[in-house]
Amino acid sequence: MQLSRELMLRAYRQMKVIREFEERLHAEIQTGEIAGFTHLYSGQEAVAVGVCEHLTHDDYIISTHRGHGHCIAKGCDVKGMMQEIYGRAGGLCKGKGGSMHIADVDKGMLGANGIVGAGAPIAVGAGISAKLDGKGGVSIAFSGDGACNQGTTFEAMNMAVVLKAPVIFLFENNHYSEHTGVDYAVGTAGDIASRAEAFGMKVWRGNGCDFFETFELMREVIEYCRAGNGPAAVELDTERFFGHFEGDPQRYRGKGELDRIREERDCLTNFRAKVTGAKLLEAADLDALDAEVLTLIDEAVAEARAAPRPSADNVLTDVYVNY
Amino acid sequence: MATMQLREAINLTLHQEMERDPNVICLGEDLVGGMGTAGGPEAIGGIWKTTAGLYAKFGADRVIDTPISESAIIGAAAGAALAGKRPVAELMFADFIGVCLDQIWNQMAKFRYMFGGKTTCPAVIRVAYGAGRNAGPQHSQAAYAMMTAIPGLKVVIPSTPAEAKGLLASAIRDDDPVLFFEPKALYATRGEVPEEEYLIPFGHARSVREGEHATIVTCGQLVGTAEKAADTLAKEGIGCDLLDLRTTSPLDEEAILDSVETTGRLIVVDENPPRCGLAADIAGLVANKAFAALRAPIQLVTPPHTPVPFAPELEQAYMPSTAKIEAAVRAALNYR
Ligand SMILES: Cc1ncc(C[n+]2csc(CCOP(=O)(O)OP(=O)(O)O)c2C)c(N)n1
Numbered sequence A: 001m002q003l004s005r006e007l008m009l010r011a012y013r014q015m016k017v018i019r020e021f022e023e024r025l026h027a028e029i030q031t032g033e034i035a036g037f038t039h040l041y042s043g044q045e046a047v048a049v050g051v052c053e054h055l056t057h058d059d060y061i062i063s064t065h066r067g068h069g070h071c072i073a074k075g076c077d078v079k080g081m082m083q084e085i086y087g088r089a090g091g092l093c094k095g096k097g098g099s100m101h102i103a104d105v106d107k108g109m110l111g112a113n114g115i116v117g118a119g120a121p122i123a124v125g126a127g128i129s130a131k132l133d134g135k136g137g138v139s140i141a142f143s144g145d146g147a148c149n150q151g152t153t154f155e156a157m158n159m160a161v162v163l164k165a166p167v168i169f170l171f172e173n174n175h176y177s178e179h180t181g182v183d184y185a186v187g188t189a190g191d192i193a194s195r196a197e198a199f200g201m202k203v204w205r206g207n208g209c210d211f212f213e214t215f216e217l218m219r220e221v222i223e224y225c226r227a228g229n230g231p232a233a234v235e236l237d238t239e240r241f242f243g244h245f246e247g248d249p250q251r252y253r254g255k256g257e258l259d260r261i262r263e264e265r266d267c268l269t270n271f272r273a274k275v276t277g278a279k280l281l282e283a284a285d286l287d288a289l290d291a292e293v294l295t296l297i298d299e300a301v302a303e304a305r306a307a308p309r310p311s312a313d314n315v316l317t318d319v320y321v322n323y
Numbered sequence B: 001m002a003t004m005q006l007r008e009a010i011n012l013t014l015h016q017e018m019e020r021d022p023n024v025i026c027l028g029e030d031l032v033g034g035m036g037t038a039g040g041p042e043a044i045g046g047i048w049k050t051t052a053g054l055y056a057k058f059g060a061d062r063v064i065d066t067p068i069s070e071s072a073i074i075g076a077a078a079g080a081a082l083a084g085k086r087p088v089a090e091l092m093f094a095d096f097i098g099v100c101l102d103q104i105w106n107q108m109a110k111f112r113y114m115f116g117g118k119t120t121c122p123a124v125i126r127v128a129y130g131a132g133r134n135a136g137p138q139h140s141q142a143a144y145a146m147m148t149a150i151p152g153l154k155v156v157i158p159s160t161p162a163e164a165k166g167l168l169a170s171a172i173r174d175d176d177p178v179l180f181f182e183p184k185a186l187y188a189t190r191g192e193v194p195e196e197e198y199l200i201p202f203g204h205a206r207s208v209r210e211g212e213h214a215t216i217v218t219c220g221q222l223v224g225t226a227e228k229a230a231d232t233l234a235k236e237g238i239g240c241d242l243l244d245l246r247t248t249s250p251l252d253e254e255a256i257l258d259s260v261e262t263t264g265r266l267i268v269v270d271e272n273p274p275r276c277g278l279a280a281d282i283a284g285l286v287a288n289k290a291f292a293a294l295r296a297p298i299q300l301v302t303p304p305h306t307p308v309p310f311a312p313e314l315e316q317a318y319m320p321s322t323a324k325i326e327a328a329v330r331a332a333l334n335y336r
């Protein structure tokens, strides 16, 4: 299906926001100003955006430790996210969660998550709720190729099938769980989709570095789930451009691997080549978005750095609704 | 003696114990680091570098790099222990106990009792614990109090590199399941460590500082914090008797009670939230068994009843600190 100019511009912009957010964090983390563990999503942008461009606030997603991209794609406020990562009082979660726990439940973003494999069962619950609400909402669990090995993920897949819940198990196969290769850790020779299929659901596979392919595939998957067919699983092949976490020496990578994946599998470069090659968009359109996004991220960082830090008494708030 | 980091002391102990006993096996996520990658096995050598070099020396059958499957890892440790091995399983963060609690709580802790004393389950679960690295609510918890509450488990919390070495060797040779809590904020701290094999027995607290005015009881990474507080107070003529518990199960009741008999004042410093925690446990012990010796209310220095927050200012406010310990000692001394 030919995408509208507006949609293409928006998708490019979203992917670019994620990319610049992450590349900038990569640089800012070197300054030592950002505390904690940060896992960057650079390289996987086409997945988050290719999925979330189909969703509304009535649809749910749950994310992982590598959550910034999913948050941005689902509409979380970029400046509030930056403040959260800087541990500021004005952060999206008041500095209490940090990079691994950014959430905006009102937007259907049920949180990044520090526990690998925790997301899939939670997504089933959100799927049950969406089914009860009867508005055609779906629930999407983003999981990595590592998370697919947790029993929680298996249980969630079976339960979603049994309950015919509108849940999409979205596996981002970036070939690594921390420092371990997918072929070693996933017993089906690295094939995640076939495992999901064995649970009794329909599965799709695609190139997660290609926005157009991911977007079209997700249109089908989401229509299928919205129509009440029960759960589905999707395995998207993608790349992470940085280390597992910031500070990872990445000695497990092959020689030239990082250069090669940035050269051949960059979803933004590929998007640009495709749309300008086919004369769907002008390079100048994209350049203008690039500049706008850079300004946004510059502002987000400057504002986060200047923002007030939480005061000590905030430790005690938000534990309960009332107590 | 050699000077080494806490992580190196653990690594050396694992090497020595695997060398000594062919039944010792290690398992966990990214224990080898690099399996199934171009860089190959040992490309990284474990996320905390505590297991580096084991694979090269002892091979894939005994140094088992697992998928991300905590329930299966800890369950497999329980099973291997029942079947005659001495598994040393690693959980990358203590918080992940939540993922595999059944295997710890309902399985390995209870086998011996349920089976009428006919079996042993000599498994060690090594976990990296504690706040101080701004790792947020799901990667910073202390969790040893919860484990201490479980009958059938032994719980060990080393405070220095030398302590880690002697206690881990004892844990591996112990015939009961042991939870071994490594203070992750201290992995890079250095200390003098005897390179030869030695064992530190369980249930014997370490006297870190001697003093007559107040007893401070703590363990793990807070021993260093309490030491600083004790040293500051010593300059003012306030003598603190500082005990490092080493193991919270078994608990060295005698050392605690003996000290309180002398000082009459007790300050318990614990990294767990206060409800049903270690501090309350020890306070209960002393209130029960040394009531007459007490000259002031027992002071509890713990985090508040909240999760561990991410932002540095919040995490600092959450954690017991030297200032809070000093204040607690003064409060005890200024009482009446
Ligand atoms: C229960 C649990 N086990 C282990 C970890 C440590 N850990 C964090 S991310 C990660 C690897 C996850 O790999 P994958 O699911 O492929 O996601 P990716 O990092 O590639 O995005 C591991 C082992 C964790 N956070 N939670």
Ligand SMILES: [Mg+2]
Pocket: A144, A145, A146, A172, A173, A174, A175, A176, A177, A178
């Ligand atoms: Mg992965």
